[in-house]
Amino acid sequence: MLANIRVVLLNTSHPGNIGAAARAMKTMGLTRLYLLNPKHFPSAEATARASGADDVLASATVCRDLGDALAGSRLVIGASARCRSIPCPVIEPASCASRLFAESERGDVAILFGCERSGLSNEEIDRCQFLVQIPSNPDYGSLNLAAAVQIICYEILVAHRAHEKPGSEISVPDHEPAAADEMERFYEHLERVLIELGFLKPGNPRMLMRRLRRLYNRARPDENEINILRGILSASEQGSRK
Amino acid sequence: MLANIRVVLLNTSHPGNIGAAARAMKTMGLTRLYLLNPKHFPSAEATARASGADDVLASATVCRDLGDALAGSRLVIGASARCRSIPCPVIEPASCASRLFAESERGDVAILFGCERSGLSNEEIDRCQFLVQIPSNPDYGSLNLAAAVQIICYEILVAHRAHEKPGSEISVPDHEPAAADEMERFYEHLERVLIELGFLKPGNPRMLMRRLRRLYNRARPDENEINILRGILSASEQGSRK
Numbered sequence: 001m002l003a004n005i006r007v008v009l010l011n012t013s014h015p016g017n018i019g020a021a022a023r024a025m026k027t028m029g030l031t032r033l034y035l036l037n038p039k040h041f042p043s044a045e046a047t048a049r050a051s052g053a054d055d056v057l058a059s060a061t062v063c064r065d066l067g068d069a070l071a072g073s074r075l076v077i078g079a080s081a082r083c084r085s086i087p088c089p090v091i092e093p094a095s096c097a098s099r100l101f102a103e104s105e106r107g108d109v110a111i112l113f114g115c116e117r118s119g120l121s122n123e124e125i126d127r128c129q130f131l132v133q134i135p136s137n138p139d140y141g142s143l144n145l146a147a148a149v150q151i152i153c154y155e156i157l158v159a160h161r162a163h164e165k166p167g168s169e170i171s172v173p174d175h176e177p178a179a180a181d182e183m184e185r186f187y188e189h190l191e192r193v194l195i196e197l198g199f200l201k202p203g204n205p206r207m208l209m210r211r212l213r214r215l216y217n218r219a220r221p222d223e224n225e226i227n228i229l230r231g232i233l234s235a236s237e238q239g240s241r242k
Numbered sequence: 243m244l245a246n247i248r249v250v251l252l253n254t255s256h257p258g259n260i261g262a263a264a265r266a267m268k269t270m271g272l273t274r275l276y277l278l279n280p281k282h283f284p285s286a287e288a289t290a291r292a293s294g295a296d297d298v299l300a301s302a303t304v305c306r307d308l309g310d311a312l313a314g315s316r317l318v319i320g321a322s323a324r325c326r327s328i329p330c331p332v333i334e335p336a337s338c339a340s341r342l343f344a345e346s347e348r349g350d351v352a353i354l355f356g357c358e359r360s361g362l363s364n365e366e367i368d369r370c371q372f373l374v375q376i377p378s379n380p381d382y383g384s385l386n387l388a389a390a391v392q393i394i395c396y397e398i399l400v401a402h403r404a405h406e407k408p409g410s411e412i413s414v415p416d417h418e419p420a421a422a423d424e425m426e427r428f429y430e431h432l433e434r435v436l437i438e439l440g441f442l443k444p445g446n447p448r449m450l451m452r453r454l455r456r457l458y459n460r461a462r463p464d465e466n467e468i469n470i471l472r473g474i475l476s477a478s479e480q481g482s483r484k
């Protein structure tokens with residue numbers, strides 16, 4: 001489905017930006033780059049900035065006419081930094097990505113990026129069903145072209161992953177906390193050593209042990225870690241008996 | 243609150259990346275840049291790539307020691323591309339941003355980016371409570387440093403905006419975790435005592451200390467708890483010297 005999503009760069013001035021955009025696309029699994037009237041292309045600078053994504057550049061489609069770049073696309077979204085008077089719904093990157101991804105199931109879709117200096121023209125916006133606005137600092141919204149491509153493509157990959165594995169956003173490594181009885185044996189051992197060290201008054205150990213319990217319960221040590229901690233306690237017992 | 247979030251670039255090789263990262267930060271409203279041992283800084287190339295974000299470069303803090311760069315930070319998250327064998331919770335950019343943003347309400351937090359070639363070292367990861375992994379193309383995950391900074395900062399701004407609208411709750415520890423420098427002093431004390439006890443071989447303390455770091459980084463002790471733990475260590479030192 002990602003293969004149905006085309007990234008269209010319009011009238012790009014700096015070939016370095018084309019290369020960096022290709023790299024940004026490929027890192028997020030996108031490969032279909034369309035270039036409308038690039039100022040310099042192909043270009044050594046674009047290839048250098050593309051790093052290992054030169055295959056995306058090599059297979060890019062260069063067009064002279066916006067109609068050619070969009071032919072076959074059923075959904076067209078334009079990336080826009082400016083507020084527009086033209087009535088076109090403005091959406092956030094995550095919503096843009098979900099729409100592009102969902103509709104790519106049925107055929108081609110396109111996301112347009114205007115030229116570096118002035119963004120999308122009114123005629124270009126006329127081709128769009130939506131405009132996507134990347135949230136930014138109101139006092140400094142000057143995103144580099146490749147940075148904007150990176151964010152949109154990142155959101156597309158996030159949408160793709162949410163589709164593949166719904167509900168698995170956070171992966172925490174498997175960590176098997178020790179059983180309650182093992183924890184109790186550890187706390188008993190700890191208390192014994194602390195009394196032996198004179199750190200704990202045998203009469204009133206409650207508060208301190210409670211604090212230590214809270215600390216280790218938060219960490220939820222696994223069996224291996226409990227063994228290490230108890231090993232340290234045993235070493236300390238031997239040390240203080242010397 | 244965004245002013246409490248520091249972006250820490252470690253051992254950056256290319257000054258252009260430092261400039262592009264400053265620009266990426268500023269577009270998303272972040273301003274506190276820390277540079278640990280940058281290869282070239284200040285640099286005309288960094289300033290050129292920063293575009294209008296040269297103020298972020300001008301106010302950047304250059305450090306020689308990771309401890310200095312993290313001093314005072316209560317939450318440290320490392321950006322990592324690689325799969326790691328050592329268990330440290332791996333989270334997604336959106337979760338990373340929510341955590342950084344939520345905890346920045348109470349004080350400083352830090353997000354670390356390793357050097358371009360090899361990312362974060364194991365010693366650098368040891369300082370982190372979480373690793374954030376930007377989802378990417380499994381066959382080409384080569385995100386440019388500034389592109390990675392852009393995505394994380396974008397997610398932070400998204401979290402900030404979600405916060406401004408009601409309805410987004412994020413779980414924050416109900417205690418105040420100790421700062422990174424306090425944690426380091428605790429780990430140094432712990433290592434010293436373990437060597438004294440003969441539990442740790444001075445030649446090869448790495449693996450065990452790393453495991454213990456994982457454990458305590460998970461618990462995120464507060465200042466009071468650190469004082470208790472260090473009190474126990476001191477008692478143990480006196481005991482073994484009797």
